[in-house]
Amino acid sequence: MSSASPENSLEPTPLVAPAVPGAGDDKETYLKLQIENDPLDILRQLELVQWYESNGQFSEMDVVYEKLHKRFPLYSALWVIQLKGNLQRDQFTEVETLLNECLSGASANNDLDLWMTYLDYVRRKNNLITGGQEARAIVIKAFDLVMQKCAVFEPLSAKFWSDYLQFLESWKPANKFEQQERIDLLRKLYKVMLTTPFDSLERMWKKYTQWEQETSNLNARKFIGELSGEYMKARSLYQEWSNATSGLRRISPMNLSTCNKNNIAQYNEDDIIDVEQLQTWLDWIQWEKENKLTLPEETLKERITYVYGQAVQYMVFCPEIWYDYVMYLADAPIEDRIRILSSALLANPSSPSLTFKLGECYELENNLPMLETTYQTTTDYIFSHFKILKGNQETDPVILSKHKEKLTFIYCIYMNTMKRLSGLAAARQVFGKCRKLKGNLSHAIYIENAYLESRNSNDNNKTAMKVLELGLKYFKEEGEYILKYMNFLTMLNKDSNIKTLFETSVDKIVDPVQLKLIYKKMISYESKFGSLNNVYSLESRFFERFPEENLIETFTDRYEIQNENYIKKLELAYMLENDQMAMIGTFSMNGNSKKRAMKTSNHMSPRKRMSRSSQEVPDAIVEMLKVLPKRQYFSNVILDPESLINFLVDQVEIPEDRS
Template identity: 30%
Template sequence: MTDSKRRKLTSSGVLKTGGNTIDDLKTDLEKDKLDYSKWMELIEAVNKTTDSDKIVETYKSYLSIFKNDGDVWKKYIGFELSRGNHSEVESLFGQNLTQIYNVELWRLYIEYVRTVNDIVTGGEQAMNVVTKAFNFAIDNVGIDFLSAQPLWNDYLKFLNEWSPLTTNEIRTKTERQRNLLKRMISTPLLHLEDNWKTYLDFENDVNQSTARKYINERSPEYMKLRPFNTELIHLTSSIKYNPDKINSKRQVQLWKNWINWEKLNKMNLPSDILDKRINYVYRKSTEYLRFQPEVWYNYSVYLASKNNTDMASSIIQTGLLVNPESFSLRFNHSNQLEKIGDVELVKETWMELIDSLTAKYESETITEEHKLIIGRCVSRAYSCLMGAYKRMVGTTKARAIFSMARKFKGVTWHVFVDYAMMEYNSNDLKIALRSFELALKYFGKEFGFVDTYLDFLISQKDLANSKKAFEISLINFKDQKEYLIKIFKKFMKIEMAFGDVNSIKLLEKRFCEVLPDETPFVLASSAFEDNDNFSAVKMIDEYGIYNKHTEPDLNDNYSSSSAAGNSNQSENYDIEEETLANIRSENKGPFVVRDEVYNLLRVLPKAEYYADKPAIFDPKKAVEFFQNIEL
């Protein structure tokens, strides 16, 4: 379809693009201001109009949200350049150039500098200004492994096209070319090998008699850098720009791998250069994966670790613009605000998230499954706000947050537990117990809550309330056998710890009454189960670890059913062996290569040394030798 067919005017003269009018696109963006594709359609559409104010307004609206989109900043500044608004261009460059690591934006900056500083008419002064601009750009984004090569090429082309008039200028040009090429071959870039060839050609063209000297000086450094550059090529080969709201764990992991590689400092860089490279990769990850909160969070934590708290805060706030419902970014931002003691901003931060999620919870289009998830998230947000209030202004005002949370229709039991523990840690056990009891009325049929409540009562040695919760739970879970068994097992541990023989017998009797299909042995075995699920009863009584060769009873008719029983017994042996293996592994120390073996491996020659010689060293036989050796 041709562009003329795509672009149509309605009867009212409103431009249409791809079937959508500008007004349609704006309406869509009011519903979802983070729809990147719709924004791109809108920017394209308004640029086809003659309304400059509308074009500027659209760019500003987009960039107020997507602040780190260097490509769109380039388009916006390019638009201002096209209408000769140089004062606005310089203002925009000043605001954003060093904040956005986008090579194409920097190339536009160089183009602008060259436009206003013509070296033909401006002479040496213009030449120096443009050279400084190039160096400024190289210092800032020249280390961009994925994108910087065109910028380096622009700089080299600029020097190559310079036509010096005097001997001194010729010498200056040669030195500048050589210095630039030296920087190019000492900087990891996708096309490092091409840069090396360019350097070789340059030295040979300048003076063949001195070429070997200069090349020999640079060759060791290049050869040292080359394998690291190859590693970077492999690390970054699958990285892709992801402008849409698509979660990609693989892409996040690729960036983490790259960052971790930089932190290893294999190139043995000075600390300032190392920090610059790490910071750059972190920043690029937020541009490539702006809808992945993890990259923003990790970058902010890194900046904070370098005591760059202002930038850390700025990064989190920028990340929140494109990830307004991110829990991790809200948490990080709240912690930063808590440090400066601004309780109102802390509340505002969490309430923005709560209000946004609550609106989705109350939407008629949402499924019940998503309602449960959102309800849990809102409850957690209230708990975080309540905890922040407790730390900043005390328990009394934190109680008001709990009251707010209770009014939320989708509130979960977790808020009640968090509130109860807050009161308990403030030495008010009575209020804590009242909160648990209140939650039991609303969430008594949720096993997660009952389990948590019983654990708390056990920690307090509160047998009276434990028995009360136990009786209520038997009623609430009367049709859920799985949970009934778990509750009995939990209470069996309570009786084992705090009861007596009679209470244990009564519990066993009650177990058989409530669960007639089960045997008391099931309950007894759980009483001896440790936190790591090891049970002495299961290991000895049920699995029979000392009876590995049990013979069938001669008085029984050995039938297919008994054979099936032996099959089950075999399965038990497998379980037993697995359990024993786990126990052994816990007591076994880590494998360590002995010094004798390590020293021998160090002096063994590499196989490639004998590629063109008689086969006096066979690596396969060497491996077999070490496999069979006993030390």
């Protein structure tokens, strides 16, 4: 994927009114409208795929999959679901095309489930009964490819090793030569497998020692002894890895019908990130970087890259993990970083950090057109999505405010970047676009442009002052804008302008908190640069409006220097303690501020919630357990309860109780 490839960007989201299902709406139309409104809703798109599949509309189904792969090219679970469906329908030509697309080239995925699906295809295409030795050789070659590409890096690879082992064990040699070849292949497989930290390692070791003794009692001790040291190290490392990644959730759907919110990544407008999961992924990556396996440098890079590939799948909507991945590739060709960042922005199209980082990469390449395209694509997406949210009366005002703030912030950085790279005229072009978006941007763009003009225009700040006057038309009731405007005028020493701004604005500010700050700002200004009589006059007006305010606290604010209240610090320290307690109280009550930063126990995985419940076992169940036969009577495990519980939690979505 080249840096200028059209595949790296998507068209802005179309403006579609929120769809409400009614009696006359069919499901297909409803789902399509929902997807247009929110192209990041993977589950909704898979629901449409299921609908097409149930109606036999396979070409329409493929179109939806194609859109999913375009937006989430490195999300292997989506490829696996489509491949399994095609294999089930014996569509081998389509399977070959998809495998070539997802396992090679710019969008190459490296995921064990995906490679196992590839193995299923190879084994079905190469029937051992009809293909004989040639078919077996092809399948073995495929197993070896998967082993080298992926399985040796994957700690949860028990199924792969078990399948490969069973495949070789099921071989019935026709002669002594084939028998020896089979033994050599098995021993070679065991050697790689038992030096790899993975689940079921101990079980496979027991199986290996038994096999060696059955194969050659004379040589068994020799071969087992040669391998035992590396096996012990691998077993210890697996346990260490298991401890380091405790609680990590890596769940993928078994097929299309089992897709649900427990096994498919979900985007939310609140930007809620499961911080515990993120930290666990970062812990795993750090563990790999310490090279506990003492791998050669090139192999270590491949292993760490594999883990990052896994992390960006399960945390696909987390910009930090993508950024961390790109920073790991700092010494790689810049094209690799651009490719990863392009995929990251497709999944996180409103991310400031990813937008800025991709912009930096294009700047290093002196590719100004793609840098502008990057910023424009992000701002177009946020603006389009903002308009959709605005049209929905149920949208949380906090989310609307956040989108407006994010759009403004990115335009500010875009404007400054264009000034730095192409001059003041280019920055003014960006600001010109922003002026057309009035009502959809915050006041920050006017403040930022005023400072930019002040630093770069040789007109004695005339342009900067005009910009701020223009902003006053739209934000005259916003105390925060007035405060920033006053700060700007203070910097320019515009005494008369400051007083005029204060007097014309003070009766228009609705927010009492901002109004207090404006009064205190003006009192402080007069205290430093005006007259004491003016200070007393302002204080009188201030206390008339806010009689509950502390007299001495307002007095101490007047004597702040360098943004620090030294009277409180040196003489009235107890007031500082009160201020800190007030801030803590405000934070704890502030509109879900903490909830928006991370998931709380309410977002805990179902398995953890289940384990914390402490319901008593009903008497009827206790009586039934008493009459059941003891486990000693059963030599083999008939039902693995843990596997059953995992299946129910991860693959089955239990409807919520609506009573």
